[in-house]
Amino acid sequence: MRARVVLTSLAACAGLTALAAWALDWSFERAVILAPVVVAVAGAAAFLVVLWTRVAWESIRGRRER
16 A cells, blocks of 8 residues: 555656646756655645635535525
């Protein structure tokens, strides 16, 4: 199980790095150097999406209960 999680994380990081290199027209080497920043930004963006989706969901649910 642990090996599967590590491989999945590695694939996700490599995919994000390749996507950043392509989207920002960087060389792959530059994207690899900035990979920790790319992964942190992607994580922060995902966190904000989940947070605001939950806020909206709770708001809608709260209106239905009144």
